[in-house]
Amino acid sequence: MLRLFWNRLVWAIPVLLVIVVLNFVLVRLAPGDPITSIIGEYPTPEGYAEQLRAQMGLDRPIHEQLLIYLGHVFQGDLGYSFANRQPVLSLILGKALNTLALMVPGLIFASLLGILIGRVSLSTSARFLDSTLTGLSLFGYSVPIFWLGQVLIILFAVELQWLPAQGMFALQTDLPPFLDYLAHWAMPGFAVTIFYAAIVARVARASLKEAVTGDYIVTALAKGTSQRRLFWRHVLPNGLVPIVSVIGYNFGLALTGAILVESVFAWPGLGALFMASIIARDYPTLQGIFLLAGAAVVVSNFVTDVVYEIIDPRMRNGSRGA
Amino acid sequence: MSAADSMLRIRDLSVVYEIDGRELFAVKNAFIDLKMGEGVGIVGESGSGKSTFARAMMALLPATNARVASGVMEIDGVSYDMVDKSGMARLRGRTFAMVFQDPLSYLNPLMTIRSQIVEAIRLNDPSANVDHRVRELLDLVRLPQRCLTAYPHELSGGMRQRVLIAIALGCRPKVLIADEPTTALDVTTQAEILALIKDIKREIGMSLVLISHDLGVVSSLCERVFVMYGGYTIETGAREKILSTPAHPYTQALIHTARAVRGEDGRFVTLSGDVPRLVEAGKGCPFAPRCGVAMPQCDTVLPSLAHVNDNGRHSARCHMHS
Numbered sequence A: 001m002l003r004l005f006w007n008r009l010v011w012a013i014p015v016l017l018v019i020v021v022l023n024f025v026l027v028r029l030a031p032g033d034p035i036t037s038i039i040g041e042y043p044t045p046e047g048y049a050e051q052l053r054a055q056m057g058l059d060r061p062i063h064e065q066l067l068i069y070l071g072h073v074f075q076g077d078l079g080y081s082f083a084n085r086q087p088v089l090s091l092i093l094g095k096a097l098n099t100l101a102l103m104v105p106g107l108i109f110a111s112l113l114g115i116l117i118g119r120v121s122l123s124t125s126a127r128f129l130d131s132t133l134t135g136l137s138l139f140g141y142s143v144p145i146f147w148l149g150q151v152l153i154i155l156f157a158v159e160l161q162w163l164p165a166q167g168m169f170a171l172q173t174d175l176p177p178f179l180d181y182l183a184h185w186a187m188p189g190f191a192v193t194i195f196y197a198a199i200v201a202r203v204a205r206a207s208l209k210e211a212v213t214g215d216y217i218v219t220a221l222a223k224g225t226s227q228r229r230l231f232w233r234h235v236l237p238n239g240l241v242p243i244v245s246v247i248g249y250n251f252g253l254a255l256t257g258a259i260l261v262e263s264v265f266a267w268p269g270l271g272a273l274f275m276a277s278i279i280a281r282d283y284p285t286l287q288g289i290f291l292l293a294g295a296a297v298v299v300s301n302f303v304t305d306v307v308y309e310i311i312d313p314r315m316r317n318g319s320r321g322a
Numbered sequence B: 001m002s003a004a005d006s007m008l009r010i011r012d013l014s015v016v017y018e019i020d021g022r023e024l025f026a027v028k029n030a031f032i033d034l035k036m037g038e039g040v041g042i043v044g045e046s047g048s049g050k051s052t053f054a055r056a057m058m059a060l061l062p063a064t065n066a067r068v069a070s071g072v073m074e075i076d077g078v079s080y081d082m083v084d085k086s087g088m089a090r091l092r093g094r095t096f097a098m099v100f101q102d103p104l105s106y107l108n109p110l111m112t113i114r115s116q117i118v119e120a121i122r123l124n125d126p127s128a129n130v131d132h133r134v135r136e137l138l139d140l141v142r143l144p145q146r147c148l149t150a151y152p153h154e155l156s157g158g159m160r161q162r163v164l165i166a167i168a169l170g171c172r173p174k175v176l177i178a179d180e181p182t183t184a185l186d187v188t189t190q191a192e193i194l195a196l197i198k199d200i201k202r203e204i205g206m207s208l209v210l211i212s213h214d215l216g217v218v219s220s221l222c223e224r225v226f227v228m229y230g231g232y233t234i235e236t237g238a239r240e241k242i243l244s245t246p247a248h249p250y251t252q253a254l255i256h257t258a259r260a261v262r263g264e265d266g267r268f269v270t271l272s273g274d275v276p277r278l279v280e281a282g283k284g285c286p287f288a289p290r291c292g293v294a295m296p297q298c299d300t301v302l303p304s305l306a307h308v309n310d311n312g313r314h315s316a317r318c319h320m321h322s
Helices: A002-029 A034-039 A048-055 A062-074 A088-122 A124-142 A145-159 A177-211 A215-223 A227-252 A259-265 A270-280 A283-311 B050-057 B085-089 B113-124 B130-140 B145-149 B157-170 B187-204 B215-221 B239-244 B249-258
Strands: B008-019 B022-034 B039-043 B066-075 B078-081 B096-099 B175-179 B207-212 B224-229 B232-238 B305-309 B314-317
Touching: A002 A062, A002 A283, A034 A048, A034 A270, A088 A124, A088 A177, A088 A227, A088 A259, A088 A270, A088 A283, A124 A177, A145 A177, A145 A259, A177 A227, A177 A259, A215 A227, A215 B096, A215 B113, A215 B157, A227 A283, A259 A270, A270 A283, B008 B050, B022 B039, B022 B050, B022 B207, B022 B224, B039 B050, B039 B215, B050 B066, B050 B175, B050 B207, B066 B085, B078 B085, B096 B157, B113 B130, B113 B145, B113 B157, B130 B145, B130 B157, B130 B187, B157 B187, B187 B215, B207 B215, B215 B224, B215 B239, B215 B249, B224 B239, B224 B249, B232 B239, B232 B249, B239 B249
Parallel strands: B022 B232, B039 B207, B039 B224, B096 B175, B175 B207
Antiparallel strands: B008 B022, B008 B066, B066 B078, B224 B232, B232 B314, B305 B314
């Protein structure tokens, strides 16, 4: 386990390095210019733009800029966001926490809901419920999340006026902070949950249906196992690997997976910052977001691998021969 | 045999498979008797209905297309309607436990040997001294204690079969059902497992129902034999009588092929033709199309079970004896 941990860690470094370099080059290949974005339409003195360019180091050759940037990254300095007037690291970490506050509960509910739908599909006495849930999953998977978001806003915020239409906290409210967060989370959280539950359910249904046909299920039944125990102890663990892999994938992409939802509900997260940074050509922030998102994928892949090994002894290295 | 000295009696067992909307009998009017501590064998080719017979006892028939059409079971003086699947399912474990053919696929790959055995013990006796029982069972199946922490994929085929036997015995069943317990093993391991089952049967006085296509295997473990063909029990009697004076032409052919008897032309005697498929089952004797001594009535009239001799303990379903 420890060796695998080090192997993974050593591999993560070149992967992240490639992510950093590629994105460094890519954002600069895109049309547009940060200096123009900062100055905007205002009239400025002669030579001000060049002065600003030199001050930010953008007048140097691109490979020099890259080396300087890499040197800073290795020291934990992701640079300074000229658009937001604050260091990139604290900026994106703050926004990332907001995004996680939206995504993590949603992904957890979605995972549980997805497995539950898979469980229902095994029951021979719940055929109708199963077909209904399968239909709903297909709907949840195919409906555009921005459309669903708008419908939710029209229904619950505009017509019924039950829930706030946007943001994460109200500016003025009598509610305690947690309830306020919950009220704001309800609609975007629902949209996230529905979408990811549909993804998990599709995989869970297939893999649980396969696990339940295993011969070891017959052995478990022959012992006198109850249906409940059969599912939790035998069916679910044996069908869990594909489910864990899709859940891990969802979590890995969680930081950048909510761009549309955050836009629709004006959730102050990483997705919203990402959109704003593209428009501002805010290179350091964009690079920081890419690096963080890449690191999240690497970490979630590692966690997923560890969970595989916990679930399935056949995946462990150097298994003991008896 | 009289009802008094048998602990288990099954009468008139019929199992129906629904295939393409047609109901086809896999087992018809089959029966067995079993005395306490006795071993009986159900012998037949694949397709004879012997495994379906065993699965019906365990209420482990595939739920989607198979059902017990009729059948009465009496065990220790209590009688059960075998059509009642949930009633029969309650007998799994404490009344019947089963050993299966392919020990790798019938063990849960994700659980240690210990937890699979412990599950069998706990489910059937929650107050058992688990550690003591596990040690006892491992000694009984001649496995070293270090196997307890292993997973199924780390053991050899013979060891896995010992584990399956330990799981079945862990239930403390009244009757052990073994479905082709040696078929998937290599020849030397087969002999070991047979010797093991024989020892266990003697040591703890286990009542055994052995399902096999191999008369040799059956005769080494069982005092009495039930021969099945085309879903019917076509002959029954003490092992010695069946082997020395088989009454049914099918049993005769089975013994000749098993002993590799040479015919007049010097070639091994073989049984030509195939076991009737469910679809082809006609009105007469199921063996008539392959029978060397068939009479005209064999094609049209199903022979009834008739005593051959041995004080009514040897019977056959054949017109030659009715």
